[in-house]
Amino acid sequence: MKFSALLTSAGINIGLCVLFLSLYSVLRKQPANVRVYFGRRIAEEHGRLRGSFILERFVPSTGWIVKALQCTEEELLHTAGLDAVVFNRVLVFSIRIFSLAALLCVFGILPLHYFGQDMLHQRIPSESLDVFTIANVEVRSRWLWVHCVVLYIISIVACILLYLEYKRIARLRFLHLTSATPNPSQFTVLVRGIPKTAKESCSDVVDNFFTKYHSSSYLFHQVVYKVGKVQKIMTGAKKAYKKFKHFTDETVDQGCRTITYRCCLCGASSNSFKLLNTECEQKRGKADNVPSLNLDGEECTSAFVFFKTRYAALVASEIPQTSNPMKWVANLAPEPEDVYWSNLWLPYKQLWIRRIFTLLGSIVFMFLFLIPVTFIQGLSQLEQLQQKLPFLKGILNKKYYITQLVTGYLPSVILQIFLYTVAPIMMLFSTLEGPTSHSERKRSACCKVLTFTVWNIFFVNVLSGTVISQLNVLSSPKDIPVKLARAVPGQATFFITYVLTSGWASLSSELMQLFGLIWNVIRKYVLRMREDTEFIPSFPYHTEVPKVLLFGLLGFTCSVLAPLILPFLLVYFFLGYVVYRNQLLNVYRTRYDTGGLYWPVAHNTVIFSLVLTQIICLGVFGLKESPVAAGFTIPLIILTLLFNQYCRNRLLPLFKTFPAQDLIDMDREDERSGRIDEIHHMLHSAYCQFPDTGDVPLEKIKIIGGDEEQGSSSGESTDKEPCENPKNDLSHPTLKGLPVNRLRHAVKSITFLIRLQKRGLSSEQKSG
């Protein structure tokens, strides 16, 4: 590939970027797209841009960039959570280290490469890109020490920056844990592997165990029921209701547009609520004995156990409870919003085998993915393509620009398209693993996607191979440095184009929210559906974190060997910084948070990238027969690994558990201020197995039916959905069967919904 081809590619991408950014700055001002571009704001701040036709709306502007940059880290933390801050810090770290690397490499190393060998230089545009890589430096060059020094500087500065970021994020995580409003998850333990007994009910077993062994700190518990069938009915009912709602809304819309439109904005049309309530009151006491849904014999496998203090919950979660490690397994519960309910009833015994099989599954997938990648590899090597498909020869030889396009642009576009399938598949694997929280699931998917990306984009391209040649590389680890050293500078061209296409273009499309935009248009004008006020996506960390880390890997590995990539990469990171901040502030809603657990992933990847870079440089110095430079690289590798080990010892434990000291301090502070009772009260309604999201107004039924329970669901100062009181106070015999009651409520609502739907349909038939 020539320099001009690179410029073509860069030109196309810069054009596309400018186009997309301008388009975005216009589109975001259109009231019709407000849900696409300001999803979070509308949902959380309940603001609404009212549109009026003025010319300004159609003029591109840069205000959003300024806004994104002006936002402080505290604001980001407040609006988008700690994970967003971590992601932001990853970008900041990348900008910092690659600014330095670009400075050093472009001005220090690039001239060395360009004038590396005695050769007749052509005009720069028609110069091959290989001239700018280390391939152009002659063997036994006396300038290789410059590479070694630059490698040292980059590695040491990267380690220092990494350490500072690690400490900073550990501190932030700590503040996040301590200064947050009382978090119910800190008082709660998720117990799994509850042993079954014939005599006692599951609830009694849990109660007896914790009353016996944690009597001083045990508060109460809430059993999680395995409700496969009922859950299915519920989901079905919800879908039916949604459909029904859509139809009635539409029909009402046609009749009295203005009024209903306003009502719908509040969440649902008001007349259906009224119907529901009155109907429900009529039905009360009737559906109490549905025979098929008697869940008394239903197996329970897990329970939320609530403790009086944070420290007691931590202790219960850290100490193995019994001499069978598969029974009474306690872990700190995820936050209420974060619970992945449908995995909670998985038998704990299954989990380890699930984990193994999903691991195997994702490895197999990683290798099977090679088929399209090999094809792409063929595209970027034009000669091979022409050999295989001879009819292309004529076309490709004639049209110069087509050749440029094919070599410079097409491969990474195709790769990009295939890569879109990876994230959902990895997410599926992570779901099968059986995590108990959404955030854990996403983080696990993130790790899988990251491994996948690094393997299939970096290594497969570098080692340019089929499955067999990959396995050959795996089977001779000794030759890896030399092989990489031969391949990486040669593949630098591909990586530069990859940065341009996958990097820049994907940022633009992320900003544009192309899918969201198109879906918005289709829904509005083709399907004529109502706006879905509830569905606001959360940030796809599992795709974006690996992407940014992969570019970091490319940057490190190419930095010393092919520094031409660095300016493009730096532009990517700057752009990413602006775009992702904007998206986090405006588009995505933070429902759950890992509490900064993406940072160790990022840290490990950067360390891996550094060590890989050093190994490749070792190979290169070996190939260039510079024993001094190679000799000096080995201690650098050891030092980097030691640094990593230090971080693992010093900082990683902070991301795994909580320190006793601070939890005890928090508990005492709460007790001193008398807030502890309030917190205990709040715990009663913290976790709901049957989440009554706004689209199914089940909570209305429950509030009505709630007077047969303790009625603690009213008068909560939190902004949570009111929920049943899960307290199983055993001294009060009438309350023992509570979960069954709850299910009966669910059944009531289902039967009612079906009736409602029938009525809705008949009214539709009347109006239609």
Add this chain to the structure above:
Amino acid sequence: MKFSALLTSAGINIGLCVLFLSLYSVLRKQPANVRVYFGRRIAEEHGRLRGSFILERFVPSTGWIVKALQCTEEELLHTAGLDAVVFNRVLVFSIRIFSLAALLCVFGILPLHYFGQDMLHQRIPSESLDVFTIANVEVRSRWLWVHCVVLYIISIVACILLYLEYKRIARLRFLHLTSATPNPSQFTVLVRGIPKTAKESCSDVVDNFFTKYHSSSYLFHQVVYKVGKVQKIMTGAKKAYKKFKHFTDETVDQGCRTITYRCCLCGASSNSFKLLNTECEQKRGKADNVPSLNLDGEECTSAFVFFKTRYAALVASEIPQTSNPMKWVANLAPEPEDVYWSNLWLPYKQLWIRRIFTLLGSIVFMFLFLIPVTFIQGLSQLEQLQQKLPFLKGILNKKYYITQLVTGYLPSVILQIFLYTVAPIMMLFSTLEGPTSHSERKRSACCKVLTFTVWNIFFVNVLSGTVISQLNVLSSPKDIPVKLARAVPGQATFFITYVLTSGWASLSSELMQLFGLIWNVIRKYVLRMREDTEFIPSFPYHTEVPKVLLFGLLGFTCSVLAPLILPFLLVYFFLGYVVYRNQLLNVYRTRYDTGGLYWPVAHNTVIFSLVLTQIICLGVFGLKESPVAAGFTIPLIILTLLFNQYCRNRLLPLFKTFPAQDLIDMDREDERSGRIDEIHHMLHSAYCQFPDTGDVPLEKIKIIGGDEEQGSSSGESTDKEPCENPKNDLSHPTLKGLPVNRLRHAVKSITFLIRLQKRGLSSEQKSG
């Protein structure tokens, strides 16, 4: 190697074994050797065989074998601890699985090998041993399914037996923990990484921290002081004292033999005690102001913290205390006898780097050890040896038996001698790692020796190579199965001779206690030293466990491929069972115990052996072009690994920590029975930093000087050495400087000892 050579080797070894065993049965009856062969009994049961000259003493007998076999597991547990039982179970497991394997392989597979190819069979004695290995089975033989089935049976039975043993040992460990007499270590936490403050003393810092955060359960603490210099002086003084004591004893011996002989048996000659006491009383109050030993400013890095209940101690040890994982690191303390005091003051921050460097050190040692091994390899290949040392040619060709001896016997003897250096070096590495207990140190050394043994005896011999060829194998993991499949049957001969020499002969020498016997004779008749009543060795698990496990590995890997090894191996295990039981019951003293932690090591090694066997068989089936057998082997590998993972999940956690349920039950039981106060009282004297072993009667001084302390050291019902009260009751200002007091006592005793020694020497000069 021919069958007759094997028979020669076997004959020599059987002869040696019978000789050694008979010798042992005679020698053990001689009163002079009673300390060598009944060290534990004399030390613990205070019994003594009184010798009289009768003929029976010189007739070999088999009574000891019967006694060793009759001993039940409970007796073994009682006398030699859980580790001895675990070791015993490893032998039982080996006997069981190899009995089955020998039955299946010798009668099922050996004939297949012998008649594997159409060939003219010679008389069996002059048959090459290769005829009995799988090398003699023709390619695409239709009998390979038998190998596959036998492999399946052995693997499955081995897994079942492993699981049963694992469960059994887990149960035993559990009983050991719960039913033992109240163990001070269960109430104690070893805290390291105590932060230094300028204002407060270390003791105050510890006290404040635990009073603040564990107020309900914290009892008191005991600071461990960094006493490098003083410790050295103490050790020096002890040595001086020992020397002195030896001389005085000898001199007294010459004067009035009978009386002093009786006195010495009680531990020390009585007049020296008297001198010491009176002298000490005279010196009291004088040595109180030694300026060079003021330890107030001395850094303290760790402390024993005592808790009211076992559960509280467990909680404190499991939960990270502060947000700095390098500070206030708490772990359950080792048992008092087990504490490795000289490592306790190591800064916690250093440990991770020490661990890394000792790991690197042991790996380097593992590879450097190859030089002698390569030489041995040369010996077993006679042709090479003759080429290199041509002068041997004449000798070796002429004398048939020398050839047999050289090929069949010498290589493993030399290897054996070199291997004697391994255990001390690995022990040194393990000490440098910084373990806090003797048992942990020994277990760590055991793992190192095991890795070393498996690599340097199995792999290096199989891959028959120099460092470079080994590294080549490491660098192409894909070819390993095929390489092993080619090499293992070929090396079976060497392994059989190895079993005969290293196995049988080392068992005999272990039984004979050759070193101990010789040392006993030298000490008694050449050096004319007194019997050392105190020094009774503890069982060398770090050399014996790897030995037994290595033979297991050899057995598994050779079982299907070269079944001729199995009968020899089975004899080894039977003999080992008898010998080790005898030694554990009579010779070795159990001072410390890991609580069964050798079992996970053994389990992992057996699993490794099984998987290795399966991989080798996979390679062999591949070489023999039997896709069916090879295809069926792959699921077996996966199943074995899954089984291992299941054990790791289900049983391994029991070996890492204690279950809360049982600890709480024990605590309650103690509280109910009122024994808890007694236990708390016992804790005061449980841990002594300056252990006053019997040979230096420092405790006498301390008891005398102890009236300025709380005097809680008297009246203890346990059989421990009386020790100072370490309670640093801060409300009592005069007790603050206790450790300094203790050191002053030490200094007193040292100065006194030196004076005493001088006097002893002068009296010797007078008598001489």
